[in-house]
Amino acid sequence: MAAELTTHELIARHRPTLDQALEAIRTRAYWSPHPEHPKAYGENGSLDAGAGKAAFDAVLGTRLDLGQPGTDDWVGGEVSPYGVELGVTYPHADIDVLLPAMKAGQGAWRDAGAETRAVVCLEILKRISDRTHEFAHAVMHTSGQAFMMAFQAGGPHAQDRGLEAVAYAYVEQVRTPDTAEWTKPQGKRDPLVLTKHFTPVPRGIALLIGCNTFPTWNGYPGLFASLATGNAVLVKPHPRAVLPLALTVQAAREVLAEAGFDPNLVALAAERPDEGIAKTLATRPEIRIIDYTGSTSFGDWLEANARQAQVYTEKAGVNTVIVDSTADYKGMLSNLAFSLSLYSGQMCTTPQNLLIPRDGIATDQGHKSFDEVTADLARSVDALLGDDARANALLGAIVNPDVKARLEAAAALGEVALASREVANPDFPDAVVRTPVIVKLDGAKPDAEAAYMSECFGPVSFAVAVDSAAGAVELLRRTVREKGAMTVGAYTTDEEVERAVQEVCLDEAAQLSLNLTGGVYVNQTAAFSDFHGSGGNPAANAALCDGAFVANRFRVVEVRREA
Amino acid sequence: MAAELTTHELIARHRPTLDQALEAIRTRAYWSPHPEHPKAYGENGSLDAGAGKAAFDAVLGTRLDLGQPGTDDWVGGEVSPYGVELGVTYPHADIDVLLPAMKAGQGAWRDAGAETRAVVCLEILKRISDRTHEFAHAVMHTSGQAFMMAFQAGGPHAQDRGLEAVAYAYVEQVRTPDTAEWTKPQGKRDPLVLTKHFTPVPRGIALLIGCNTFPTWNGYPGLFASLATGNAVLVKPHPRAVLPLALTVQAAREVLAEAGFDPNLVALAAERPDEGIAKTLATRPEIRIIDYTGSTSFGDWLEANARQAQVYTEKAGVNTVIVDSTADYKGMLSNLAFSLSLYSGQMCTTPQNLLIPRDGIATDQGHKSFDEVTADLARSVDALLGDDARANALLGAIVNPDVKARLEAAAALGEVALASREVANPDFPDAVVRTPVIVKLDGAKPDAEAAYMSECFGPVSFAVAVDSAAGAVELLRRTVREKGAMTVGAYTTDEEVERAVQEVCLDEAAQLSLNLTGGVYVNQTAAFSDFHGSGGNPAANAALCDGAFVANRFRVVEVRREA
The missing domain is CATH 3.40.605.10 (Aldehyde Dehydrogenase; Chain A, domain 1)
Incomplete structure (x- = not known):
C-alpha cells in the first residue's frame, strides 16, 4: 500500500x-x-x-x-x-x-x-x-x-x-x-x-x-x-x-x-x-x-x-525508608510527607515502612525521640494536606474499594500516629478521597511483623521502632530479600550507616535514594536517568x-x- | 591480601x-x-x-x-x-x-x-x-x-x-x-x-x-x-x-x-x-x-x-540441509561429507536431515536423481574416510554407548545408502571408531517421520525424499518450529527457493549457511562473528x-x- x-x-x-x-x-x-x-x-x-x-x-x-x-x-x-x-x-x-x-x-x-x-x-x-x-x-x-x-x-x-x-x-x-x-x-x-x-x-x-x-x-x-x-x-x-x-x-x-x-x-x-x-x-x-x-x-x-x-x-514489594539521622529535619519531614501523600500512596514506589530507632534520632534541631519524629511527620502531612483544594490536587481519588478497605483496616494494626481523614472533592462528590494513615509498630514484636512485612498498597505507612541503625539495616536487608522493594530511602548523617545501607542495596539489588529533602521524591524516577526497579529482587524481574x-x-x- | x-x-x-x-x-x-x-x-x-x-x-x-x-x-x-x-x-x-x-x-x-x-x-x-x-x-x-x-x-x-x-x-x-x-x-x-x-x-x-x-x-x-x-x-x-x-x-x-x-x-x-x-x-x-x-x-x-x-x-535439535540444486556438485558433496563425518557427527550442529526432492536436483554436472545424489554423497564420505589414519583423525571416538546403540539401530530405519564401518585405531585399540551411516527415508511416509523428526545424536543422517523444493521448505519450517535447530543449510541456485529458505529461517529464528562448498562447514561457527544457535527456536533459549x-x-x- x-x-x-x-x-x-x-x-x-x-x-x-x-x-x-x-x-x-x-x-x-x-x-x-x-x-x-x-x-x-x-x-x-x-x-x-x-x-x-x-x-x-x-x-x-x-x-x-x-x-x-x-x-x-x-x-x-x-x-x-x-x-x-x-x-x-x-x-x-x-x-x-x-x-x-x-x-x-x-x-x-x-x-x-x-x-x-x-x-x-x-x-x-x-x-x-x-x-x-x-x-x-x-x-x-x-x-x-x-x-x-x-x-x-x-x-x-x-x-x-x-x-x-x-x-x-x-x-x-x-x-x-x-x-x-x-x-x-x-x-x-x-x-x-x-x-x-x-x-x-x-x-x-x-x-x-x-x-x-x-x-x-x-x-x-x-x-x-x-x-x-x-x-x-x-x-x-x-x-x-x-x-x-x-x-x-x-x-x-x-x-x-x-x-x-x-x-x-x-x-x-x-x-x-x-x-x-x-x-x-x-x-x-x-x-x-x-x-x-x-x-x-x-x-x-x-x-x-x-x-x-x-x-x-x-x-x-515492601518499600522501606530508614530514618537514622538528618542534617535537615524540616526538609526530611516535608519530603517524606509529600512521598506518603502523592496519589494517596497508590504508587508501587511509595514508602511503606519507616524504620526509626526507638531511642530517637539526631537532627539539626537536636535529638528527636521516636514519638517526636512520628508526631512531627504527622504534622507535616497535615500541613501539606490541610487545605482541601491542595489535598485533592495531591491525593487524587482512591482507585478501588480494596484500597479503601485496607486503609480502614490499617488503623487497627497499631497505635495511630496520623489518622486518615476524608476529603470532599467539590467537582466530583462521589470521589473517595482520603489522607494517609501512619501507624506505629514495634519492630521487636512478632505480631507487628505480619503487618510491616506485607505490602499494604495504598495510603498506609508504618513507623516501625527498631533497636538501632544496625537493626534497621538488617530489617531492610530481610525485607528486600524476602518481599522485594521498588525503592529504598535512607536519611543519615553517619557515614557508617550510609555505607551499611548502600551495601544492603548493592547486595539485594534495590534502588536507593539518600537524604532527599528537596523537590525530588523517593517514589519518582525520571526516564533516561533513573532505573525503575532493579529486576534483581522479588518486586520485579525487570528494570525500566x-x-x-x-x-x-x-x-x-x-x-x-x-x- | x-x-x-x-x-x-x-x-x-x-x-x-x-x-x-x-x-x-x-x-x-x-x-x-x-x-x-x-x-x-x-x-x-x-x-x-x-x-x-x-x-x-x-x-x-x-x-x-x-x-x-x-x-x-x-x-x-x-x-x-x-x-x-x-x-x-x-x-x-x-x-x-x-x-x-x-x-x-x-x-x-x-x-x-x-x-x-x-x-x-x-x-x-x-x-x-x-x-x-x-x-x-x-x-x-x-x-x-x-x-x-x-x-x-x-x-x-x-x-x-x-x-x-x-x-x-x-x-x-x-x-x-x-x-x-x-x-x-x-x-x-x-x-x-x-x-x-x-x-x-x-x-x-x-x-x-x-x-x-x-x-x-x-x-x-x-x-x-x-x-x-x-x-x-x-x-x-x-x-x-x-x-x-x-x-x-x-x-x-x-x-x-x-x-x-x-x-x-x-x-x-x-x-x-x-x-x-x-x-x-x-x-x-x-x-x-x-x-x-x-x-x-x-x-x-x-x-x-x-x-x-x-x-x-x-x-x-534437528538440523536440516535442503539440497535443491547446486552449481558445484562436487564441492557440495565434499563439504557435506566432511560435515557428516567430523567428530562422528557428535556435534549439536551436525546436519541430520538432508531434504532432497524425489525427482532429483539440477547440478553443474546435469540432473541427478535422488538415488544418485545419495550414492554420490556416500561415495564422498567413503573417499574422505577411506584411509584409516585420516578417518581416525576426523572421526574421533564414539563418546558413549548410547551413541553406539543409536548408530547400530539406525540401519533398520530405512534403506541404507551408506553403511557405517568400524575403523581400527592403532594407538587406542579400545576406542570405538565408526564412520557415519546415511539412511534413505521417504518424507511422505508417516512411519518415516518418527525417525527424521527426532534428534538422533551421533553419526546418523537421513536422506529424506521430498516432493519438491516447496515441500522441503515446509518440512524445514515444521522441523525448526517443533524440534528446533542449531543449524540449517541449503544448496540452491534458485533465487525463489533461496528466498523461501531465508524466510523460514527468519520466521523461525534459525541460523542459515547457504551453498557452502569450500572449507567452511555448516557445523562450525567462529566466535566474534557467527552466532551459535539463535535462542529463538526450541534447540536453545540463548545464542552464543x-x-x-x-x-x-x-x-x-x-x-x-x-x-
Whole structure:
C-alpha cells in the first residue's frame, strides 16, 4: 500500500530526537522532549487544555471502533474513581481471528529494519504527545490520579519511558552490523571468505497486561520495546483502565497504517466483566513476550505458566525508608510527607515502612525521640494536606474499594500516629478521597511483623521502632530479600550507616535514594536517568529500562555464504 | 591480601586484547588472539606439544586438589572414549560449606568494577591458552574428539568463545556510566540537582552444568559471562568430562588469588557416580544463574524448576540441509561429507536431515536423481574416510554407548545408502571408531517421520525424499518450529527457493549457511562473528554470544542523592 508517511520523512522528523535519547541513556543526564507544563501544549498540532478536554468528552459514551479484525462484541463499563461512568465500549476480540491477523504484517515490519521501526514508534509517541491533554483526562478518570499528576505521569513521563524503551531497543538491534565480510587466513592457501547478513527478528506477538494505576506509564516501556524490536503487540488493559491504552492503540494503528504497515501490528483485547482473558492470552503459543504490572500472585502465575514467553513482571514489594539521622529535619519531614501523600500512596514506589530507632534520632534541631519524629511527620502531612483544594490536587481519588478497605483496616494494626481523614472533592462528590494513615509498630514484636512485612498498597505507612541503625539495616536487608522493594530511602548523617545501607542495596539489588529533602521524591524516577526497579529482587524481574529489558525481545538470524 | 598481580599490570597486559575483541564483536570480521596451530605454542610461557602431553600425563592417576573449602570426599572415574582410565580424583563438596564460601569474596569482586573483572578473566584465559596442549589431551580423552579437533575446538576456539563472552559482559556493564549529574530545570526556581552512582551488581552464584562432548567450548561462554559480571561460578562438569573443566577451575582460582581476589569465586562440584547433584544444585536459592548444554529433557526440567535462576540452555535439535540444486556438485558433496563425518557427527550442529526432492536436483554436472545424489554423497564420505589414519583423525571416538546403540539401530530405519564401518585405531585399540551411516527415508511416509523428526545424536543422517523444493521448505519450517535447530543449510541456485529458505529461517529464528562448498562447514561457527544457535527456536533459549546472553547476569543499582 502507498504510505502517506515515507520512511525518509519519518527519519528526517525523528532521527534527531532518537539521537538525543541515545545520548541521554548513555550519560543519564536530565533530558526530555515532552513538556511537563500543560500550557506548553496547543501549538504545532498539539491539543491545548480546552481541545484536550473536548476530545475526552467526545469519546465518552461512544463505541471506540479501532477497525480491528475478529471483533465479535463490544464491551466496556469503566467507572471513574471520581464517580463518572465513562460509557465507552471497546472491541472484544475473537482471538482465533485477531492473533493470525496480527501476524500477517510482521514480515514487512521485520524487514523494515530497526531504524524505521524506531521512527515509526517515535511518530506514534508524537501523536500521543499531541493528545496529552486528552490522555490526562483518560488517565485521571481510570487511575484516580489528580489531574496534574495524570497529566504529567500519564503524559510526558509515560511518553519519556516509551521513548527510552525505543532508544534501548534501537541501540540493541544495531550492535550487530547488517553485513560482515569474514576473511580467515589459511597460511599459504587462499583465505576462507564468507559474506554474512544479520537480521534482528521478532519473537512473535507480545502481550501487554496493563495496570489500573499507571496504564500508560507502566504500559509504554513494554509496548514500545516489543514493537520497536519487530513484534506485534496485543494490549490487554486492566478492565478499570481501558481508555488510556485504547487511545494508545488507536494512535499506533493510525500511524502504522499511514506509514504503510499493517495496523494490526498493534491491537486491543478488551474483556467482559470477570472474563479473565489474561490467563488465556498469556498461554497462547503465539504470545512470546509478556509485560505485566500488578499483583505478585498473578505475576508469579505468569512466570510459572507462560513458559512459551519471555515474561517481564513488576509485582508488589515492601518499600522501606530508614530514618537514622538528618542534617535537615524540616526538609526530611516535608519530603517524606509529600512521598506518603502523592496519589494517596497508590504508587508501587511509595514508602511503606519507616524504620526509626526507638531511642530517637539526631537532627539539626537536636535529638528527636521516636514519638517526636512520628508526631512531627504527622504534622507535616497535615500541613501539606490541610487545605482541601491542595489535598485533592495531591491525593487524587482512591482507585478501588480494596484500597479503601485496607486503609480502614490499617488503623487497627497499631497505635495511630496520623489518622486518615476524608476529603470532599467539590467537582466530583462521589470521589473517595482520603489522607494517609501512619501507624506505629514495634519492630521487636512478632505480631507487628505480619503487618510491616506485607505490602499494604495504598495510603498506609508504618513507623516501625527498631533497636538501632544496625537493626534497621538488617530489617531492610530481610525485607528486600524476602518481599522485594521498588525503592529504598535512607536519611543519615553517619557515614557508617550510609555505607551499611548502600551495601544492603548493592547486595539485594534495590534502588536507593539518600537524604532527599528537596523537590525530588523517593517514589519518582525520571526516564533516561533513573532505573525503575532493579529486576534483581522479588518486586520485579525487570528494570525500566536497561539492556536486559530489550535484548531478548528479538533474536538475530545470520545468513552466511561464500563470498 | 597483597596481590601479586596488580590491576594496573593486568590492564596494561590485556586491555589491548579486550579492545580488539570489542571491535570484533562490532564488525564481526575475522579475529582471534588464540593460535589454531599446535606449533604456535611453546614460547612466551606456553607449553609446547611435549610439555603439554607431559603435563597431561602427570595429572593422570592423581588427586587434583583445588584447595576448595568444604571438600568431604574425593571422586572420579573418568574413562576416555579411547579406552584409557584417567584415574584423576576431584574434590567432592559439602555444598552447605562451599556455597557460603563462594559468596564471601563477592563484595570485593563486585567492587572491583567491570574493567578489572574483564582483565582478570583475560588473564585466566591466557593461562588456559598457555596450557592448550595439555587441555587438548584432556578434551580428547573425555569427549572422544580426535586430537586435532580437541586441540582447536577445545583450545583456541573455546578460549575465543570465553573471550567473546567477556567482551559482551564488559560492554554491557559500561553502557551505564559510573556516575551522572542530573539537573532538571524548574523555570524561575533553582533546578533540581542530583548526583547518581550506578553499580553493576551480580545476581549471586552461577552454576555451569558442563557437557560431555564440548566441555570447554560449550562451558566457557557461560562461565566467563557470569564471572565477568561479578558472579561467583560453580562448575558442575559432566561426570565423563571433568578434567578439562577442573583444569579450568584450577587456572581461574590461581589467577583470582594472585590478583588479590578470593579464589573461591570459582569452584568445582564433582560428583559421585549416579549422584545427580545437578538437580540439587540447580534449585538451591544461592544459585541465580544456570548455563546448561545437554538433553532437552533436563534442559526443560531446569527451565521449569530452577525458577530462582536465569537459565540459559542449549538442548537438542534437528538440523536440516535442503539440497535443491547446486552449481558445484562436487564441492557440495565434499563439504557435506566432511560435515557428516567430523567428530562422528557428535556435534549439536551436525546436519541430520538432508531434504532432497524425489525427482532429483539440477547440478553443474546435469540432473541427478535422488538415488544418485545419495550414492554420490556416500561415495564422498567413503573417499574422505577411506584411509584409516585420516578417518581416525576426523572421526574421533564414539563418546558413549548410547551413541553406539543409536548408530547400530539406525540401519533398520530405512534403506541404507551408506553403511557405517568400524575403523581400527592403532594407538587406542579400545576406542570405538565408526564412520557415519546415511539412511534413505521417504518424507511422505508417516512411519518415516518418527525417525527424521527426532534428534538422533551421533553419526546418523537421513536422506529424506521430498516432493519438491516447496515441500522441503515446509518440512524445514515444521522441523525448526517443533524440534528446533542449531543449524540449517541449503544448496540452491534458485533465487525463489533461496528466498523461501531465508524466510523460514527468519520466521523461525534459525541460523542459515547457504551453498557452502569450500572449507567452511555448516557445523562450525567462529566466535566474534557467527552466532551459535539463535535462542529463538526450541534447540536453545540463548545464542552464543549476544547482549541477551549477558545483560541479565547482573543488575544495576543506583544510589542517588542531592548534589
